[in-house]
Amino acid sequence: MELQLALDLVNIPEAKKLVKEVEEYVDIVEIGTPVIINEGLRAVKEIKQEFPHLKVLADLKIMDAAAYEVMKASEAGADIITILGVAEDLSIKGAVEEAKKQGKKILVDMIGVKNLEERAKEVDEFGVDYICVHTGYDLQAVGKNSLEDLATIKRVVKNAKTAIAGGIKLNTLPEVIKAKPDLIIVGGGITNQEDKRAVAAEMKKMIQQGE
Numbered sequence: 001m002e003l004q005l006a007l008d009l010v011n012i013p014e015a016k017k018l019v020k021e022v023e024e025y026v027d028i029v030e031i032g033t034p035v036i037i038n039e040g041l042r043a044v045k046e047i048k049q050e051f052p053h054l055k056v057l058a059d060l061k062i063m064d065a066a067a068y069e070v071m072k073a074s075e076a077g078a079d080i081i082t083i084l085g086v087a088e089d090l091s092i093k094g095a096v097e098e099a100k101k102q103g104k105k106i107l108v109d110m111i112g113v114k115n116l117e118e119r120a121k122e123v124d125e126f127g128v129d130y131i132c133v134h135t136g137y138d139l140q141a142v143g144k145n146s147l148e149d150l151a152t153i154k155r156v157v158k159n160a161k162t163a164i165a166g167g168i169k170l171n172t173l174p175e176v177i178k179a180k181p182d183l184i185i186v187g188g189g190i191t192n193q194e195d196k197r198a199v200a201a202e203m204k205k206m207i208q209q210g211e
């Protein structure tokens with residue numbers, strides 16, 4: 001099980017400072033959609049340059065023009081690029097093809113997918129690398145999480161790795177670990193804490209013990 005730190009509400013200098021604090025304990029750094037909207041793919045480039053030993057995920061949440069956007073994120077240094085599960089089949093297949101060409105990986109974010117079981121089976125057949133269940137901020141605000149959805153995709157996904165994101169905190173991490181996703185994505189559960197390093201260290205320890 002890997003741990004991904006999601007950076008959403010920071011600028012580039014703040015992102016660098018945050019990664020420095022926790023770099024020993026995370027496997028992947030996500031440059032979140034709001035950061036890319038504010039700072040562009042420069043954020044991916046600068047983080048990858050400063051932390052070449054960490055994998056960097058560009059959370060583009062691609063919906064169209066997939067091959068082009070995967071190419072651009074790859075050129076900026078992203079190791080993993082996200083596309084939405086609700087995108088057209090052709091777009092997801094195009095993203096996979098371009099990522100393979102560039103030696104990169106594709107994570108499909110299933111946020112907003114209604115027919116989760118069916119769609120997870122389909123995107124798994126397209127050769128994507130990760131399939132991620134995700135409760136966005138708007139549904140977190142009304143008390144939702146992705147544990148049931150994780151169980152659903154774990155039942156049907158045969159090839160891709162499984163991932164989970166959305167509101168995971170130290171106190172909810174044990175039940176997530178028990179569900180055994182390949183990748184656990186944590187944003188505010190680390191970035192909003194006073195002692196980010198201590199929380200990341202504790203999370204990493206819990207994950208290692210759960211393996």
Ligand SMILES: O=C(CO)[C@H](O)[C@H](O)COP(=O)(O)O
Nearest residue numbers: 006165166167168186187188
């Ligand atoms: O992709 C995202 C929002 O769309 C976030 O990066 C993801 O949900 C993780 O952040 P948090 O743990 O704060 O929910």
